[in-house]
Amino acid sequence: MTDWRFDHDLVIGGLRAADRVGPSRGAVCAPRTTEEIKGHPNEAVVRKGYAAFSRGDIETLQNEIFTDDIVWHVPGRNRFSGDYKGISEVRGYFGQLG
Numbered sequence: 001m002t003d004w005r006f007d008h009d010l011v012i013g014g015l016r017a018a019d020r021v022g023p024s025r026g027a028v029c030a031p032r033t034t035e036e037i038k039g040h041p042n043e044a045v046v047r048k049g050y051a052a053f054s055r056g057d058i059e060t061l062q063n064e065i066f067t068d069d070i071v072w073h074v075p076g077r078n079r080f081s082g083d084y085k086g087i088s089e090v091r092g093y094f095g096q097l098g
Contacts, residue, residue, distance in 0.1 A: 045065065048060075048065065049061060049065040052064075058094060062091065066087050066090065068086065068087060069086070070085070070090055071083055071084070071085050072084040072089075072090045072093060074093070080093065080096065080097075
């Protein structure tokens with residue numbers, strides 16, 4: 001499994017949806033323009049995921065966006081920091097946020 005990370009650390013089905021993409025093992029690609037991203041096969045999934053997240057629609061995220069091997073990375077050094085692996089742990093993380 002490739003663990004993708006980005007500025008917001010949202011990992012959707014193994015796809016990292018941000019201007020800069022690359023696997024967490026160190027490779028980072030150049031920033032993408034809107035024209036380069038437009039029409040990407042995963043664009044609809046990413047947009048749907050962001051829309052559900054902004055509405056607080058965890059059920060849609062869980063049932064239609066997240067995969068069983070999701071990894072949600074929270075950077076920093078606080079009580080929320082770390083990797084949440086699997087749908088159950090990610091939901092637990094959201095539950096901590098209130």
